[in-house]
Amino acid sequence: MNQIIPTPSLKRLPMYYRELIRAIDSGIRYMNSSQLGKVLGIPSTQVRKDLSYVADQGRPGVGYNTRSLADTLENFLGLPQPKNAVLAGVGNLANALILFPGFRHYGIHILYLFDNDPGKIGQELAGRPIYDIHDMAEIIHEQHIPIGIISTPSAAAQQVADTMIEGGVKSIWNFAPITVHATRNVFVLNQDLTVEMAILSFSTLHSDE
Amino acid sequence: MNQIIPTPSLKRLPMYYRELIRAIDSGIRYMNSSQLGKVLGIPSTQVRKDLSYVADQGRPGVGYNTRSLADTLENFLGLPQPKNAVLAGVGNLANALILFPGFRHYGIHILYLFDNDPGKIGQELAGRPIYDIHDMAEIIHEQHIPIGIISTPSAAAQQVADTMIEGGVKSIWNFAPITVHATRNVFVLNQDLTVEMAILSFSTLHSDE
Missing domain, CATH: 3.40.50.720 (NAD(P)-binding Rossmann-like Domain)
Structure with missing residues:
Protein backbone atom coordinates (compact mmCIF):
# COMPACT_ATOMS: atom_id res chain seq x y z
CA MET A 1 0.00 0.00 0.00
CA ASN A 2 3.02 2.26 0.19
CA GLN A 3 4.12 1.78 -3.38
CA ILE A 4 3.98 4.62 -5.88
CA ILE A 5 0.82 4.17 -7.92
CA PRO A 6 1.26 4.09 -11.74
CA THR A 7 -0.50 6.92 -13.59
CA PRO A 8 -2.97 4.69 -15.52
CA SER A 9 -4.09 3.13 -12.23
CA LEU A 10 -4.35 6.56 -10.60
CA LYS A 11 -6.60 7.71 -13.44
CA ARG A 12 -8.99 4.80 -12.87
CA LEU A 13 -9.38 5.39 -9.11
CA PRO A 14 -11.81 8.31 -9.58
CA MET A 15 -14.00 6.07 -11.77
CA TYR A 16 -14.14 3.39 -9.08
CA TYR A 17 -14.94 6.09 -6.54
CA ARG A 18 -17.74 7.47 -8.72
CA GLU A 19 -19.30 4.01 -9.17
CA LEU A 20 -19.01 3.22 -5.45
CA ILE A 21 -20.85 6.44 -4.57
CA ARG A 22 -23.56 5.52 -7.04
CA ALA A 23 -23.77 2.03 -5.52
CA ILE A 24 -23.95 3.45 -1.98
CA ASP A 25 -26.74 5.81 -3.09
CA SER A 26 -28.61 2.73 -4.31
CA GLY A 27 -28.17 0.99 -0.96
CA ILE A 28 -25.52 -1.51 -2.15
CA ARG A 29 -23.20 -2.46 0.72
CA TYR A 30 -20.77 -4.83 -1.00
CA MET A 31 -19.33 -5.01 -4.51
CA ASN A 32 -16.69 -7.34 -5.89
CA SER A 33 -14.09 -6.47 -8.52
CA SER A 34 -16.12 -8.10 -11.32
CA GLN A 35 -19.18 -5.97 -10.54
CA LEU A 36 -17.09 -2.82 -10.26
CA GLY A 37 -15.23 -3.62 -13.47
CA LYS A 38 -18.36 -4.50 -15.42
CA VAL A 39 -20.01 -1.07 -15.17
CA LEU A 40 -16.75 0.56 -16.29
CA GLY A 41 -15.65 -1.94 -18.92
CA ILE A 42 -12.46 -2.75 -16.97
CA PRO A 43 -11.33 -6.40 -16.40
CA SER A 44 -11.70 -7.55 -12.79
CA THR A 45 -7.99 -8.43 -12.54
CA GLN A 46 -7.15 -4.83 -13.41
CA VAL A 47 -9.66 -3.53 -10.85
CA ARG A 48 -8.05 -5.65 -8.13
CA LYS A 49 -4.56 -4.54 -9.13
CA ASP A 50 -5.51 -0.83 -9.21
CA LEU A 51 -7.21 -1.02 -5.82
CA SER A 52 -4.32 -2.98 -4.28
CA TYR A 53 -2.27 0.26 -4.34
CA VAL A 54 -4.63 1.99 -1.93
CA ALA A 55 -6.81 -0.55 -0.11
CA ASP A 56 -6.85 -3.96 1.47
CA GLN A 57 -8.29 -6.82 -0.54
CA GLY A 58 -12.04 -7.27 -0.49
CA ARG A 59 -13.45 -10.18 1.52
CA PRO A 60 -13.48 -13.42 -0.53
CA GLY A 61 -17.01 -14.22 -1.69
CA VAL A 62 -18.32 -10.88 -0.43
CA GLY A 63 -16.21 -8.20 -2.09
CA TYR A 64 -15.35 -4.72 -0.98
CA ASN A 65 -17.43 -2.82 1.56
CA THR A 66 -18.62 0.04 -0.67
CA ARG A 67 -18.62 2.70 2.08
CA SER A 68 -15.22 1.74 3.42
CA LEU A 69 -13.60 1.58 -0.03
CA ALA A 70 -15.20 4.88 -1.06
CA ASP A 71 -13.80 6.52 2.10
CA THR A 72 -10.35 5.11 1.40
CA LEU A 73 -10.38 6.42 -2.17
CA GLU A 74 -11.81 9.78 -1.09
CA ASN A 75 -8.96 10.26 1.36
CA PHE A 76 -6.30 8.97 -1.02
CA LEU A 77 -7.44 11.43 -3.69
CA GLY A 78 -7.67 14.22 -1.12
CA LEU A 79 -11.29 15.02 -2.00
CA PRO A 80 -12.40 16.10 1.51
CA GLN A 81 -9.59 18.68 1.69
CA PRO A 82 -10.81 22.04 0.44
CA MET B 1 -0.65 3.98 -45.27
CA ASN B 2 -3.40 1.41 -45.49
CA GLN B 3 -2.76 -0.17 -42.14
CA ILE B 4 -5.28 0.15 -39.34
CA ILE B 5 -4.08 2.93 -37.07
CA PRO B 6 -3.73 2.04 -33.36
CA THR B 7 -6.01 4.01 -31.03
CA PRO B 8 -3.21 5.85 -29.13
CA SER B 9 -1.79 7.07 -32.47
CA LEU B 10 -5.26 8.08 -33.66
CA LYS B 11 -5.72 10.14 -30.49
CA ARG B 12 -2.51 12.06 -31.15
CA LEU B 13 -3.37 12.97 -34.75
CA PRO B 14 -5.76 15.79 -33.72
CA MET B 15 -2.98 17.30 -31.61
CA TYR B 16 -0.57 17.31 -34.56
CA TYR B 17 -3.32 18.84 -36.68
CA ARG B 18 -3.97 21.56 -34.10
CA GLU B 19 -0.26 22.47 -33.88
CA LEU B 20 0.09 22.46 -37.67
CA ILE B 21 -2.81 24.91 -38.00
CA ARG B 22 -1.20 27.13 -35.40
CA ALA B 23 2.13 26.95 -37.28
CA ILE B 24 0.41 27.77 -40.59
CA ASP B 25 -1.30 30.75 -38.96
CA SER B 26 2.17 31.95 -37.91
CA GLY B 27 3.48 31.61 -41.48
CA ILE B 28 5.57 28.46 -40.83
CA ARG B 29 5.80 26.35 -44.01
CA TYR B 30 7.86 23.39 -42.81
CA MET B 31 8.12 21.54 -39.52
CA ASN B 32 10.06 18.41 -38.67
CA SER B 33 9.03 15.69 -36.24
CA SER B 34 11.23 17.10 -33.47
CA GLN B 35 9.64 20.53 -33.68
CA LEU B 36 6.14 19.04 -33.82
CA GLY B 37 6.93 16.71 -30.92
CA LYS B 38 8.50 19.38 -28.77
CA VAL B 39 5.42 21.61 -28.48
CA LEU B 40 3.35 18.56 -27.51
CA GLY B 41 5.86 16.78 -25.30
CA ILE B 42 5.90 13.73 -27.62
CA PRO B 43 9.21 12.07 -28.70
CA SER B 44 10.07 12.67 -32.39
CA THR B 45 10.26 8.92 -33.10
CA GLN B 46 6.65 8.60 -31.89
CA VAL B 47 5.59 11.57 -34.04
CA ARG B 48 7.11 9.95 -37.13
CA LYS B 49 5.49 6.60 -36.35
CA ASP B 50 2.04 8.14 -35.75
CA LEU B 51 2.21 10.17 -38.96
CA SER B 52 3.46 7.19 -40.99
CA TYR B 53 -0.06 5.71 -40.76
CA VAL B 54 -1.57 8.57 -42.71
CA ALA B 55 1.12 10.52 -44.59
CA ASP B 56 4.33 10.18 -46.55
CA GLN B 57 7.56 10.88 -44.74
CA GLY B 58 8.67 14.47 -44.47
CA ARG B 59 11.58 15.61 -46.67
CA PRO B 60 14.94 14.89 -44.97
CA GLY B 61 16.46 18.06 -43.56
CA VAL B 62 13.31 20.05 -44.32
CA GLY B 63 10.49 18.24 -42.58
CA TYR B 64 6.80 18.11 -43.36
CA ASN B 65 5.07 20.75 -45.43
CA THR B 66 2.69 22.11 -42.80
CA ARG B 67 -0.18 22.87 -45.21
CA SER B 68 0.04 19.55 -46.98
CA LEU B 69 0.25 17.53 -43.76
CA ALA B 70 -2.60 19.53 -42.21
CA ASP B 71 -4.75 18.78 -45.29
CA THR B 72 -3.91 15.09 -45.09
CA LEU B 73 -4.85 14.93 -41.41
CA GLU B 74 -7.99 17.00 -41.96
CA ASN B 75 -9.19 14.57 -44.60
CA PHE B 76 -8.17 11.48 -42.66
CA LEU B 77 -10.13 12.71 -39.63
CA GLY B 78 -13.07 13.69 -41.83
CA LEU B 79 -13.14 17.24 -40.52
CA PRO B 80 -14.32 18.93 -43.75
CA GLN B 81 -17.36 16.64 -43.93
CA PRO B 82 -20.32 18.23 -42.18
Whole structure:
Protein backbone atom coordinates (compact mmCIF):
# COMPACT_ATOMS: atom_id res chain seq x y z
CA MET A 1 0.00 0.00 0.00
CA ASN A 2 3.02 2.26 0.19
CA GLN A 3 4.12 1.78 -3.38
CA ILE A 4 3.98 4.62 -5.88
CA ILE A 5 0.82 4.17 -7.92
CA PRO A 6 1.26 4.09 -11.74
CA THR A 7 -0.50 6.92 -13.59
CA PRO A 8 -2.97 4.69 -15.52
CA SER A 9 -4.09 3.13 -12.23
CA LEU A 10 -4.35 6.56 -10.60
CA LYS A 11 -6.60 7.71 -13.44
CA ARG A 12 -8.99 4.80 -12.87
CA LEU A 13 -9.38 5.39 -9.11
CA PRO A 14 -11.81 8.31 -9.58
CA MET A 15 -14.00 6.07 -11.77
CA TYR A 16 -14.14 3.39 -9.08
CA TYR A 17 -14.94 6.09 -6.54
CA ARG A 18 -17.74 7.47 -8.72
CA GLU A 19 -19.30 4.01 -9.17
CA LEU A 20 -19.01 3.22 -5.45
CA ILE A 21 -20.85 6.44 -4.57
CA ARG A 22 -23.56 5.52 -7.04
CA ALA A 23 -23.77 2.03 -5.52
CA ILE A 24 -23.95 3.45 -1.98
CA ASP A 25 -26.74 5.81 -3.09
CA SER A 26 -28.61 2.73 -4.31
CA GLY A 27 -28.17 0.99 -0.96
CA ILE A 28 -25.52 -1.51 -2.15
CA ARG A 29 -23.20 -2.46 0.72
CA TYR A 30 -20.77 -4.83 -1.00
CA MET A 31 -19.33 -5.01 -4.51
CA ASN A 32 -16.69 -7.34 -5.89
CA SER A 33 -14.09 -6.47 -8.52
CA SER A 34 -16.12 -8.10 -11.32
CA GLN A 35 -19.18 -5.97 -10.54
CA LEU A 36 -17.09 -2.82 -10.26
CA GLY A 37 -15.23 -3.62 -13.47
CA LYS A 38 -18.36 -4.50 -15.42
CA VAL A 39 -20.01 -1.07 -15.17
CA LEU A 40 -16.75 0.56 -16.29
CA GLY A 41 -15.65 -1.94 -18.92
CA ILE A 42 -12.46 -2.75 -16.97
CA PRO A 43 -11.33 -6.40 -16.40
CA SER A 44 -11.70 -7.55 -12.79
CA THR A 45 -7.99 -8.43 -12.54
CA GLN A 46 -7.15 -4.83 -13.41
CA VAL A 47 -9.66 -3.53 -10.85
CA ARG A 48 -8.05 -5.65 -8.13
CA LYS A 49 -4.56 -4.54 -9.13
CA ASP A 50 -5.51 -0.83 -9.21
CA LEU A 51 -7.21 -1.02 -5.82
CA SER A 52 -4.32 -2.98 -4.28
CA TYR A 53 -2.27 0.26 -4.34
CA VAL A 54 -4.63 1.99 -1.93
CA ALA A 55 -6.81 -0.55 -0.11
CA ASP A 56 -6.85 -3.96 1.47
CA GLN A 57 -8.29 -6.82 -0.54
CA GLY A 58 -12.04 -7.27 -0.49
CA ARG A 59 -13.45 -10.18 1.52
CA PRO A 60 -13.48 -13.42 -0.53
CA GLY A 61 -17.01 -14.22 -1.69
CA VAL A 62 -18.32 -10.88 -0.43
CA GLY A 63 -16.21 -8.20 -2.09
CA TYR A 64 -15.35 -4.72 -0.98
CA ASN A 65 -17.43 -2.82 1.56
CA THR A 66 -18.62 0.04 -0.67
CA ARG A 67 -18.62 2.70 2.08
CA SER A 68 -15.22 1.74 3.42
CA LEU A 69 -13.60 1.58 -0.03
CA ALA A 70 -15.20 4.88 -1.06
CA ASP A 71 -13.80 6.52 2.10
CA THR A 72 -10.35 5.11 1.40
CA LEU A 73 -10.38 6.42 -2.17
CA GLU A 74 -11.81 9.78 -1.09
CA ASN A 75 -8.96 10.26 1.36
CA PHE A 76 -6.30 8.97 -1.02
CA LEU A 77 -7.44 11.43 -3.69
CA GLY A 78 -7.67 14.22 -1.12
CA LEU A 79 -11.29 15.02 -2.00
CA PRO A 80 -12.40 16.10 1.51
CA GLN A 81 -9.59 18.68 1.69
CA PRO A 82 -10.81 22.04 0.44
CA LYS A 83 -8.68 23.31 -2.44
CA ASN A 84 -9.27 26.85 -3.65
CA ALA A 85 -9.03 27.81 -7.29
CA VAL A 86 -8.91 30.85 -9.53
CA LEU A 87 -10.38 30.90 -13.02
CA ALA A 88 -9.06 33.09 -15.83
CA GLY A 89 -11.14 33.90 -18.91
CA VAL A 90 -14.78 34.62 -18.17
CA GLY A 91 -16.96 33.34 -21.02
CA ASN A 92 -19.54 30.62 -21.59
CA LEU A 93 -17.16 27.83 -20.66
CA ALA A 94 -16.30 29.61 -17.41
CA ASN A 95 -20.00 29.94 -16.72
CA ALA A 96 -20.54 26.21 -17.24
CA LEU A 97 -17.53 25.26 -15.12
CA ILE A 98 -18.50 27.50 -12.20
CA LEU A 99 -21.96 25.99 -12.09
CA PHE A 100 -20.77 22.41 -12.65
CA PRO A 101 -22.02 20.49 -9.60
CA GLY A 102 -18.95 18.26 -9.43
CA PHE A 103 -16.44 20.83 -8.22
CA ARG A 104 -17.79 21.24 -4.71
CA HIS A 105 -18.05 17.49 -4.20
CA TYR A 106 -14.37 17.15 -5.17
CA GLY A 107 -13.30 19.86 -2.75
CA ILE A 108 -12.50 22.41 -5.46
CA HIS A 109 -13.80 25.91 -4.77
CA ILE A 110 -13.51 28.51 -7.52
CA LEU A 111 -13.11 31.69 -5.47
CA TYR A 112 -11.73 34.32 -7.84
CA LEU A 113 -12.48 35.08 -11.49
CA PHE A 114 -10.17 37.08 -13.74
CA ASP A 115 -10.46 38.66 -17.16
CA ASN A 116 -8.68 41.35 -19.16
CA ASP A 117 -11.89 42.83 -20.63
CA PRO A 118 -12.65 46.19 -18.98
CA GLY A 119 -16.33 45.50 -19.73
CA LYS A 120 -16.23 42.41 -17.51
CA ILE A 121 -13.89 43.55 -14.72
CA GLY A 122 -15.95 44.64 -11.72
CA GLN A 123 -18.99 42.67 -12.88
CA GLU A 124 -20.11 39.41 -11.26
CA LEU A 125 -20.61 35.87 -12.48
CA ALA A 126 -22.53 33.39 -10.34
CA GLY A 127 -22.04 35.62 -7.31
CA ARG A 128 -18.28 35.94 -7.75
CA PRO A 129 -16.69 39.29 -8.64
CA ILE A 130 -14.53 39.45 -11.78
CA TYR A 131 -11.07 40.91 -11.15
CA ASP A 132 -8.44 42.41 -13.43
CA ILE A 133 -6.10 39.69 -14.69
CA HIS A 134 -3.17 41.97 -13.89
CA ASP A 135 -3.89 41.39 -10.20
CA MET A 136 -4.04 37.60 -10.53
CA ALA A 137 -0.47 36.67 -9.53
CA GLU A 138 -0.68 38.85 -6.43
CA ILE A 139 -4.04 37.44 -5.30
CA ILE A 140 -2.91 33.83 -5.90
CA HIS A 141 0.21 34.54 -3.86
CA GLU A 142 -1.53 36.34 -0.99
CA GLN A 143 -4.40 33.88 -0.71
CA HIS A 144 -2.22 30.76 -1.27
CA ILE A 145 -4.50 29.53 -4.05
CA PRO A 146 -3.26 26.12 -5.27
CA ILE A 147 -5.32 25.66 -8.47
CA GLY A 148 -5.58 27.72 -11.66
CA ILE A 149 -8.28 27.02 -14.25
CA ILE A 150 -7.78 28.49 -17.73
CA SER A 151 -10.74 29.15 -20.03
CA THR A 152 -9.22 31.94 -22.12
CA PRO A 153 -8.75 31.86 -25.90
CA SER A 154 -5.69 29.81 -26.88
CA ALA A 155 -3.56 32.84 -27.78
CA ALA A 156 -3.59 33.98 -24.15
CA ALA A 157 -3.37 30.60 -22.40
CA GLN A 158 0.40 30.13 -22.01
CA GLN A 159 0.88 33.65 -20.66
CA VAL A 160 -2.00 33.16 -18.23
CA ALA A 161 -0.45 29.86 -17.10
CA ASP A 162 2.91 31.57 -16.57
CA THR A 163 1.21 34.22 -14.44
CA MET A 164 -0.57 31.56 -12.37
CA ILE A 165 2.73 29.76 -11.82
CA GLU A 166 4.39 33.05 -10.89
CA GLY A 167 1.65 33.49 -8.26
CA GLY A 168 2.39 30.02 -6.91
CA VAL A 169 -0.32 27.57 -8.02
CA LYS A 170 0.46 23.87 -7.69
CA SER A 171 -1.71 22.69 -10.55
CA ILE A 172 -3.39 24.04 -13.67
CA TRP A 173 -6.45 22.80 -15.53
CA ASN A 174 -6.30 24.22 -19.04
CA PHE A 175 -9.41 24.24 -21.25
CA ALA A 176 -7.94 26.41 -24.01
CA PRO A 177 -7.26 24.32 -27.13
CA ILE A 178 -3.47 24.52 -26.84
CA THR A 179 -0.90 22.49 -24.90
CA VAL A 180 0.20 24.65 -22.00
CA HIS A 181 3.65 23.94 -20.55
CA ALA A 182 4.75 24.52 -16.99
CA THR A 183 8.10 25.52 -15.69
CA ARG A 184 8.82 24.26 -12.18
CA ASN A 185 7.04 21.48 -10.43
CA VAL A 186 3.49 22.38 -11.44
CA PHE A 187 0.98 19.75 -12.59
CA VAL A 188 -0.79 20.68 -15.84
CA LEU A 189 -3.93 18.97 -17.10
CA ASN A 190 -4.54 19.99 -20.71
CA GLN A 191 -8.21 19.40 -21.47
CA ASP A 192 -8.47 20.09 -25.18
CA LEU A 193 -12.03 19.36 -26.23
CA THR A 194 -11.11 19.88 -29.91
CA VAL A 195 -8.98 16.70 -29.75
CA GLU A 196 -12.08 14.79 -28.70
CA MET A 197 -14.08 16.52 -31.44
CA ALA A 198 -11.66 15.23 -34.06
CA ILE A 199 -11.85 11.70 -32.65
CA LEU A 200 -15.63 11.98 -32.65
CA SER A 201 -15.53 13.15 -36.27
CA PHE A 202 -13.34 10.21 -37.33
CA SER A 203 -15.39 7.67 -35.37
CA THR A 204 -18.70 8.96 -36.71
CA LEU A 205 -17.52 8.48 -40.28
CA HIS A 206 -15.99 5.04 -39.62
CA SER A 207 -18.50 3.45 -37.26
CA ASP A 208 -20.06 1.28 -39.97
CA GLU A 209 -16.77 -0.29 -41.01
CA MET B 1 -0.65 3.98 -45.27
CA ASN B 2 -3.40 1.41 -45.49
CA GLN B 3 -2.76 -0.17 -42.14
CA ILE B 4 -5.28 0.15 -39.34
CA ILE B 5 -4.08 2.93 -37.07
CA PRO B 6 -3.73 2.04 -33.36
CA THR B 7 -6.01 4.01 -31.03
CA PRO B 8 -3.21 5.85 -29.13
CA SER B 9 -1.79 7.07 -32.47
CA LEU B 10 -5.26 8.08 -33.66
CA LYS B 11 -5.72 10.14 -30.49
CA ARG B 12 -2.51 12.06 -31.15
CA LEU B 13 -3.37 12.97 -34.75
CA PRO B 14 -5.76 15.79 -33.72
CA MET B 15 -2.98 17.30 -31.61
CA TYR B 16 -0.57 17.31 -34.56
CA TYR B 17 -3.32 18.84 -36.68
CA ARG B 18 -3.97 21.56 -34.10
CA GLU B 19 -0.26 22.47 -33.88
CA LEU B 20 0.09 22.46 -37.67
CA ILE B 21 -2.81 24.91 -38.00
CA ARG B 22 -1.20 27.13 -35.40
CA ALA B 23 2.13 26.95 -37.28
CA ILE B 24 0.41 27.77 -40.59
CA ASP B 25 -1.30 30.75 -38.96
CA SER B 26 2.17 31.95 -37.91
CA GLY B 27 3.48 31.61 -41.48
CA ILE B 28 5.57 28.46 -40.83
CA ARG B 29 5.80 26.35 -44.01
CA TYR B 30 7.86 23.39 -42.81
CA MET B 31 8.12 21.54 -39.52
CA ASN B 32 10.06 18.41 -38.67
CA SER B 33 9.03 15.69 -36.24
CA SER B 34 11.23 17.10 -33.47
CA GLN B 35 9.64 20.53 -33.68
CA LEU B 36 6.14 19.04 -33.82
CA GLY B 37 6.93 16.71 -30.92
CA LYS B 38 8.50 19.38 -28.77
CA VAL B 39 5.42 21.61 -28.48
CA LEU B 40 3.35 18.56 -27.51
CA GLY B 41 5.86 16.78 -25.30
CA ILE B 42 5.90 13.73 -27.62
CA PRO B 43 9.21 12.07 -28.70
CA SER B 44 10.07 12.67 -32.39
CA THR B 45 10.26 8.92 -33.10
CA GLN B 46 6.65 8.60 -31.89
CA VAL B 47 5.59 11.57 -34.04
CA ARG B 48 7.11 9.95 -37.13
CA LYS B 49 5.49 6.60 -36.35
CA ASP B 50 2.04 8.14 -35.75
CA LEU B 51 2.21 10.17 -38.96
CA SER B 52 3.46 7.19 -40.99
CA TYR B 53 -0.06 5.71 -40.76
CA VAL B 54 -1.57 8.57 -42.71
CA ALA B 55 1.12 10.52 -44.59
CA ASP B 56 4.33 10.18 -46.55
CA GLN B 57 7.56 10.88 -44.74
CA GLY B 58 8.67 14.47 -44.47
CA ARG B 59 11.58 15.61 -46.67
CA PRO B 60 14.94 14.89 -44.97
CA GLY B 61 16.46 18.06 -43.56
CA VAL B 62 13.31 20.05 -44.32
CA GLY B 63 10.49 18.24 -42.58
CA TYR B 64 6.80 18.11 -43.36
CA ASN B 65 5.07 20.75 -45.43
CA THR B 66 2.69 22.11 -42.80
CA ARG B 67 -0.18 22.87 -45.21
CA SER B 68 0.04 19.55 -46.98
CA LEU B 69 0.25 17.53 -43.76
CA ALA B 70 -2.60 19.53 -42.21
CA ASP B 71 -4.75 18.78 -45.29
CA THR B 72 -3.91 15.09 -45.09
CA LEU B 73 -4.85 14.93 -41.41
CA GLU B 74 -7.99 17.00 -41.96
CA ASN B 75 -9.19 14.57 -44.60
CA PHE B 76 -8.17 11.48 -42.66
CA LEU B 77 -10.13 12.71 -39.63
CA GLY B 78 -13.07 13.69 -41.83
CA LEU B 79 -13.14 17.24 -40.52
CA PRO B 80 -14.32 18.93 -43.75
CA GLN B 81 -17.36 16.64 -43.93
CA PRO B 82 -20.32 18.23 -42.18
CA LYS B 83 -21.68 16.02 -39.39
CA ASN B 84 -24.90 17.05 -37.74
CA ALA B 85 -25.54 16.56 -34.06
CA VAL B 86 -28.32 16.69 -31.51
CA LEU B 87 -27.78 17.71 -27.90
CA ALA B 88 -29.89 16.47 -24.99
CA GLY B 89 -30.03 18.30 -21.66
CA VAL B 90 -30.14 22.06 -21.95
CA GLY B 91 -28.24 23.65 -19.08
CA ASN B 92 -25.06 25.67 -18.57
CA LEU B 93 -22.84 23.00 -20.04
CA ALA B 94 -25.03 22.82 -23.14
CA ASN B 95 -24.78 26.57 -23.44
CA ALA B 96 -20.98 26.43 -23.29
CA LEU B 97 -20.79 23.57 -25.78
CA ILE B 98 -23.09 25.21 -28.32
CA LEU B 99 -21.01 28.38 -28.27
CA PHE B 100 -17.66 26.56 -28.24
CA PRO B 101 -15.85 27.81 -31.34
CA GLY B 102 -14.21 24.46 -32.08
CA PHE B 103 -17.29 22.56 -33.22
CA ARG B 104 -17.81 24.37 -36.51
CA HIS B 105 -14.14 24.03 -37.42
CA TYR B 106 -14.36 20.27 -36.84
CA GLY B 107 -17.44 19.95 -39.04
CA ILE B 108 -19.81 19.28 -36.14
CA HIS B 109 -23.07 21.21 -36.29
CA ILE B 110 -25.41 21.03 -33.31
CA LEU B 111 -28.79 21.40 -35.01
CA TYR B 112 -31.38 20.20 -32.49
CA LEU B 113 -31.64 20.64 -28.74
CA PHE B 114 -33.81 18.47 -26.51
CA ASP B 115 -34.97 18.62 -22.92
CA ASN B 116 -37.73 17.09 -20.81
CA ASP B 117 -38.46 20.29 -18.87
CA PRO B 118 -41.79 21.79 -20.04
CA GLY B 119 -40.40 25.20 -19.03
CA LYS B 120 -37.59 24.83 -21.59
CA ILE B 121 -39.39 23.06 -24.43
CA GLY B 122 -40.39 25.61 -27.07
CA GLN B 123 -37.79 28.13 -25.85
CA GLU B 124 -34.56 28.87 -27.73
CA LEU B 125 -30.87 28.62 -26.86
CA ALA B 126 -28.32 30.34 -29.09
CA GLY B 127 -30.89 30.57 -31.87
CA ARG B 128 -31.82 26.90 -31.75
CA PRO B 129 -35.28 25.78 -30.64
CA ILE B 130 -35.53 23.35 -27.74
CA TYR B 131 -37.63 20.28 -28.54
CA ASP B 132 -39.36 17.69 -26.38
CA ILE B 133 -36.98 14.80 -25.67
CA HIS B 134 -39.83 12.40 -26.50
CA ASP B 135 -39.48 13.44 -30.14
CA MET B 136 -35.70 12.91 -30.23
CA ALA B 137 -35.52 9.38 -31.67
CA GLU B 138 -37.93 10.31 -34.47
CA ILE B 139 -36.04 13.50 -35.43
CA ILE B 140 -32.65 11.72 -35.35
CA HIS B 141 -34.09 9.03 -37.60
CA GLU B 142 -35.83 11.37 -40.06
CA GLN B 143 -32.92 13.80 -40.34
CA HIS B 144 -30.21 11.09 -40.35
CA ILE B 145 -28.33 12.80 -37.49
CA PRO B 146 -25.10 10.86 -36.81
CA ILE B 147 -23.98 12.43 -33.50
CA GLY B 148 -25.64 12.66 -30.09
CA ILE B 149 -24.25 14.87 -27.33
CA ILE B 150 -25.43 14.23 -23.76
CA SER B 151 -25.34 16.97 -21.14
CA THR B 152 -28.14 15.71 -18.91
CA PRO B 153 -27.78 14.79 -15.21
CA SER B 154 -26.24 11.34 -14.81
CA ALA B 155 -29.47 9.65 -13.76
CA ALA B 156 -30.93 10.30 -17.23
CA ALA B 157 -27.83 9.72 -19.36
CA GLN B 158 -28.09 6.00 -20.17
CA GLN B 159 -31.74 6.26 -21.15
CA VAL B 160 -30.98 9.29 -23.32
CA ALA B 161 -28.12 7.35 -24.96
CA ASP B 162 -30.45 4.41 -25.63
CA THR B 163 -32.95 6.77 -27.27
CA MET B 164 -30.23 8.31 -29.43
CA ILE B 165 -29.09 4.84 -30.51
CA GLU B 166 -32.70 3.87 -31.22
CA GLY B 167 -32.89 6.90 -33.50
CA GLY B 168 -29.76 5.79 -35.31
CA VAL B 169 -26.78 7.91 -34.22
CA LYS B 170 -23.32 6.57 -35.04
CA SER B 171 -21.51 8.17 -32.13
CA ILE B 172 -22.24 9.66 -28.72
CA TRP B 173 -20.31 12.24 -26.72
CA ASN B 174 -21.39 11.92 -23.11
CA PHE B 175 -20.64 14.72 -20.63
CA ALA B 176 -22.76 13.32 -17.80
CA PRO B 177 -20.54 11.95 -15.01
CA ILE B 178 -21.42 8.31 -15.65
CA THR B 179 -20.07 5.68 -18.04
CA VAL B 180 -22.67 5.29 -20.79
CA HIS B 181 -22.72 1.96 -22.62
CA ALA B 182 -23.83 1.40 -26.19
CA THR B 183 -25.55 -1.56 -27.67
CA ARG B 184 -24.78 -2.09 -31.36
CA ASN B 185 -21.89 -0.59 -33.24
CA VAL B 186 -22.04 2.92 -31.79
CA PHE B 187 -18.92 4.79 -30.72
CA VAL B 188 -19.20 6.31 -27.22
CA LEU B 189 -16.85 8.95 -25.87
CA ASN B 190 -17.40 9.32 -22.11
CA GLN B 191 -16.10 12.72 -21.08
CA ASP B 192 -16.37 12.66 -17.32
CA LEU B 193 -14.92 15.91 -16.01
CA THR B 194 -15.26 14.69 -12.41
CA VAL B 195 -12.53 12.10 -13.11
CA GLU B 196 -10.19 14.92 -14.07
CA MET B 197 -11.29 16.87 -10.99
CA ALA B 198 -10.20 13.99 -8.76
CA ILE B 199 -6.84 13.75 -10.55
CA LEU B 200 -6.43 17.50 -10.16
CA SER B 201 -7.26 17.18 -6.47
CA PHE B 202 -4.66 14.44 -5.96
CA SER B 203 -1.98 16.24 -7.99
CA THR B 204 -2.54 19.55 -6.21
CA LEU B 205 -1.95 17.90 -2.85
CA HIS B 206 1.08 15.90 -4.04
CA SER B 207 2.88 18.37 -6.31
CA ASP B 208 5.54 19.21 -3.71
CA GLU B 209 6.59 15.61 -3.14
